[in-house]
Amino acid sequence: MTMENELSVPASVAKAEKALELARIWLVDSHQEVVLSSRMWKDPTAWGLMLSDLALHVAHAYERQGHVKHDVLTRIYDAFDAERAAPTDNPKGIDKSG
Numbered sequence: 131m132t133m134e135n136e137l138s139v140p141a142s143v144a145k146a147e148k149a150l151e152l153a154r155i156w157l158v159d160s161h162q163e164v165v166l167s168s169r170m171w172k173d174p175t176a177w178g179l180m181l182s183d184l185a186l187h188v189a190h191a192y193e194r195q196g197h198v199k200h201d202v203l204t205r206i207y208d209a210f211d212a213e214r215a216a217p218t219d220n221p222k223g224i225d226k227s228g
Contacts, residue, residue, distance in 0.1 A: 152180065
């Protein structure tokens with residue numbers, strides 16, 4: 131099924147010898163739907179690294195739109211800390227790693 135606004139798979143994925151999908155995230159009727167593979171790494175610390183890298187990718191994208199990268203990262207980290215302190219949702223996640 132092809133969805134409207136579906137993101138394309140990077141060409142490097144098709145060319146890779148090995149490529150594994152970590153997660154899919156959708157915004158559905160104003161809430162997140164997440165499917166992930168929690169068995170990707172033995173140590174969950176790797177997810178923290180991945181989330182930090184993701185924040186940098188987001189900051190780079192905003193920087194290309196004219197925003198200051200440091201300011202974007204500060205807002206992301208502030209929101210992350212606020213959500214940890216007082217969650218606005220009770221996500222359950224769906225693990226599709228088998």
